[in-house]
Amino acid sequence: MSSVESPQWQQLLSVVNDVWGFRSLRPMQQQSMQAVLDRRDSLVVMPTGGGKSLCFQAPAIAAKGETTVVVSPLIALMKDQVDSLRALDIAACHLDSSQTEDERSEVMRRLKSGTVPLLFISPERLTLPGFQRLLQSLRVRTFAIDEAHCISHWGHDFRPEYREIGRLRELFPDVTIHAYTATATEQVREDIILQLGLIDPQIMIGDFDRPNLTYKVLPRTNVLKQTLEVLGRHHEESGIIYCIRRKDVDELTQQLKSRGVNALAYHAGLSAQERRASQEAFRSERCDIVVATVAFGMGIDRSNVRFVLHAGMPKSIEHYQQEAGRAGRDGLEAECLLLYSGGDFFTWKSVIEKSAEEQQSDREHTLESIRHLEGMNGYCRSASCRHRTLVEHFGQPFAKANCAACDMCLGEVETEADSTVIAQKILSCVARVKERFGVGHVTAILHGDDTERIRSNNHHLLTTYALLKNHSGDQIRDWVYQLVHQNLVAQTDDEYPILRLNHQSWEVLKQQREVRLLRTVKRSRSRASQADVTSWEGVDRELFETLRRLRRSIADQRSQPPYVIFGDNTLRELSRIRPTTSEAMRRVHGIGDAKMRDFGLDFLAAICNHVGEDAPVTRPMLGE
Numbered sequence: 322m323s324s325v326e327s328p329q330w331q332q333l334l335s336v337v338n339d340v341w342g343f344r345s346l347r348p349m350q351q352q353s354m355q356a357v358l359d360r361r362d363s364l365v366v367m368p369t370g371g372g373k374s375l376c377f378q379a380p381a382i383a384a385k386g387e388t389t390v391v392v393s394p395l396i397a398l399m400k401d402q403v404d405s406l407r408a409l410d411i412a413a414c415h416l417d418s419s420q421t422e423d424e425r426s427e428v429m430r431r432l433k434s435g436t437v438p439l440l441f442i443s444p445e446r447l448t449l450p451g452f453q454r455l456l457q458s459l460r461v462r463t464f465a466i467d468e469a470h471c472i473s474h475w476g477h478d479f480r481p482e483y484r485e486i487g488r489l490r491e492l493f494p495d496v497t498i499h500a501y502t503a504t505a506t507e508q509v510r511e512d513i514i515l516q517l518g519l520i521d522p523q524i525m526i527g528d529f530d531r532p533n534l535t536y537k538v539l540p541r542t543n544v545l546k547q548t549l550e551v552l553g554r555h556h557e558e559s560g561i562i563y564c565i566r567r568k569d570v571d572e573l574t575q576q577l578k579s580r581g582v583n584a585l586a587y588h589a590g591l592s593a594q595e596r597r598a599s600q601e602a603f604r605s606e607r608c609d610i611v612v613a614t615v616a617f618g619m620g621i622d623r624s625n626v627r628f629v630l631h632a633g634m635p636k637s638i639e640h641y642q643q644e645a646g647r648a649g650r651d652g653l654e655a656e657c658l659l660l661y662s663g664g665d666f667f668t669w670k671s672v673i674e675k676s677a678e679e680q681q682s683d684r685e686h687t688l689e690s691i692r693h694l695e696g697m698n699g700y701c702r703s704a705s706c707r708h709r710t711l712v713e714h715f716g717q718p719f720a721k722a723n724c725a726a727c728d729m730c731l732g733e734v735e736t737e738a739d740s741t742v743i744a745q746k747i748l749s750c751v752a753r754v755k756e757r758f759g760v761g762h763v764t765a766i767l768h769g770d771d772t773e774r775i776r777s778n779n780h781h782l783l784t785t786y787a788l789l790k791n792h793s794g795d796q797i798r799d800w801v802y803q804l805v806h807q808n809l810v811a812q813t814d815d816e817y818p819i820l821r822l823n824h825q826s827w828e829v830l831k832q833q834r835e836v837r838l839l840r841t842v843k844r845s846r847s848r849a850s851q852a853d854v855t856s857w858e859g860v861d862r863e864l865f866e867t868l869r870r871l872r873r874s875i876a877d878q879r880s881q882p883p884y885v886i887f888g889d890n891t892l893r894e895l896s897r898i899r900p901t902t903s904e905a906m907r908r909v910h911g912i913g914d915a916k917m918r919d920f921g922l923d924f925l926a927a928i929c930n931h932v933g934e935d936a937p938v939t940r941p942m943l944g945e
Contacts, residue, residue: 329358333383337375340382340409342913347372349527353499354380357463360497362519364469364510367527369503369646370624374402377465377499381438382411387462388432391441392486394468397600399441401882406439408885410915415441432459448485453492461496464489466517469500470639473512483516490518503646504639507716529642529715533649533856534657536707537728538700539841540799541660544569544632545576551630551658552582552610558627559609563644565633565668567614573632574612587613606873606883615644623882624651625889630658634665636673637693638700638714651890653856661701663760663802667818669694702806704839706730733842737800740838743789744829747801748810750785751820752830754778759819760805760812764798800838809836856893864931865896871927875920886920887911895924901934 333354337343346354349367353376356363367373381389393399399415406413414428414437431437432455446452466472472483489498500513500522514522539547548562564570567588574586585599585608602608604623611617615635629648635641641659649655670691677687696714703710707727709719723730737743750763765772766780769787780786789797801820804810809829811821828834869883869892876883887895891911900906906925907917 329383330355333358333379336383337379338913340379340411340913340915341375342907342909342911342916343375344908344910346375349525350376352523352525356523356525357497357499362498362522364500364513364519364522364524365527366502366505366510366525368529368531369643370531370533370650370652371503371527373467373501373503376501377463378402378406378411378439381463381465384438384462386435387460388435388437389439389463389465390447390456390461391439391465391467392444392447393441394444394471394480394483396443397597397604398467399443401604403439403441404881405885408881408915409913411438412436413439413441416446417443429455435460444480444482444486447489448482457493461493464493464496464498466498466500468502469513469517470502470505470509472516473505473509487516487518490520504643504715506639506714526717529712529717530708530719531646531649532708532724532726533652533654534645535654535726535731536645536657536659536711537733538659538661538707539728540795541632541662542793542795544573544660547660548573548577548630548632549580551628551656552577554656555628557609559603559606559623559625560628560630561617561626561644561647562610562612562630562632563615563617563635564612565614565665569632570612570614577610577612582610583608584610584612587611587617589614604882606876615640624884625653626650626655627653628656628658630660632660634659634661634669634701635697636669636690638696638711639693641697641700642711642715651884651888653890653893659701663799663805666694666698666806667812667814670814698806702803704729704734704736704837728841734839735842737838737840741829741832741836743800743838744804744809744836745832746785746788747797747804748822748826748830750783750788751810751822751826753783753785754780756821757819759817760798760801763820764794764801767797768792768794770794796840799840803838804836807836809834859897860893861896861899861931864899864928865892867927867931868892868895868924871923875923887916887924895928899928899932901925901929901932 334346337346349365350372353363353365357377357380365373365376377389377391391402393402396417396419399417403413403415412431414431416425416428432440466486471480472486473479489496498517498519500517500519502513505513510524541547551560562573564573567590570586570588574584577584585602587596587599591599599608599611600617603611626648629645631641631644635644645657648657673687673690673694676682700707700710706719706724706729708721708724712719725731728734747763747767750767754763754766762774765775766783766786767789769790771781775781801810805812808823809825811823812818813821825834829836872883872886872892876886888911891909894909894911895906898905898909900909903917903921903925906912906921
């Protein structure tokens, strides 16, 4: 008998169907769950939205009378997962510092009774000797390490407290350990296995491509204007806006509020109460827009984020993949726009070096951080398909000739026809100012600006003055940075960097080297991605909005986030097939027994009213 035909596996599939309403599993999910059933350590690398949580939740529920301990880095992340499970009638619990003594005592009582299939805890709690003794007295079958990349010194989000998890093998020699992460290069994967002491682990690496996401990179010109353009494309939809600095978060939040946008700020400079309030408002959909530093997001399980806007370059491709990946976790289309300036690289480099000096960090770790930064900078400057660049960064091939879901493949970025001539004009200007000025001043001269600094240096008399006056200053600045990052002109590391010619610069000036410069193509209307076209095909949009309002009303009554009731993908499917019987509705992906029982009649009534049929008067059927 094959493993997928075994009674144990069939019971697991029944749990997935009855609890979550999923008729089938993705290949990676099946392999991951089989490793848990086979009691074999594993490492699962599955991009955000790939269904990692189900990989450890479903086997835990199927294994009645045992407890799976989930180690999670953030309280908000634990609460989100517990709330979602309880909405499915699963008795999950979490232990964290925000609970009262009575609440923690109740969790302990339930743990000892053997009725908790899933316990979510922080890595810090796992190090407490008293708590370790408690776990040793329970029937703990499995440890699931969520966000496992945090244990790696080479990862993009290293957390020292995660290192203590490495003692699990010593403390619990008979359990299996399963590590889950969305982002891990080969080096990080090897380190996770080493640090956790995984024994002959099954290693599963999912497809890093997220075809439902549309990736775009634009030169940063006017952050507020560009942000409002994004909001205009996503009216009444949710999004996260990332800024590099706290002051940028505060400034942009106030600007948006003054224009009537219900936006909230989130960064480490706010009080814990303010941060919790912003998280909870976004989670409950009382607010759809959060402006934040990278401190926001890991603890948010909201699946219907329709855009992520980076107002500045992230500090690694791994960070970008994780942050941008918070969009479209429901599998539906979403936009990921990055506003880039060449100065972002030097801003982050300065932050990294200053932090390393203050914390006396290991030199190799600092150099690794800068290499991560250079990789992200290369992504922003690349003329290749964005999906291809991200997938290949994680060591996977990308077969599509055209992804139909990035600015490159949608024809929104083109090569400047006069690239070499423009480069020669820029480099000539650097030579004319005797290599003593930076990007801003050289840009102003080429654009023909009338400034005090230009006049006082008689730079308005240079032959290169206003040579590029027919192009915008933002475009000229972007081209200068493109030359810097192609190493066709050097930029010093001073506090006020200046431009210097190098050997490659002279090759361009002597017409011995061709140059390729990119420019963004302005179109009256952007082409829709393939995911955008497909996901709305056949959907009754009026019914979808009706069901959204009903979902929000039910969520408010139950004090739960709307996405816990039904995800957007389930609402779209309901609006596509418009079921008018319990049997038909129960067959919709994402509707399990508990949700059919709790919400079925309400949604059936709304659908029947919309299509002009009488609503059912009996309770909805459970099961197939």
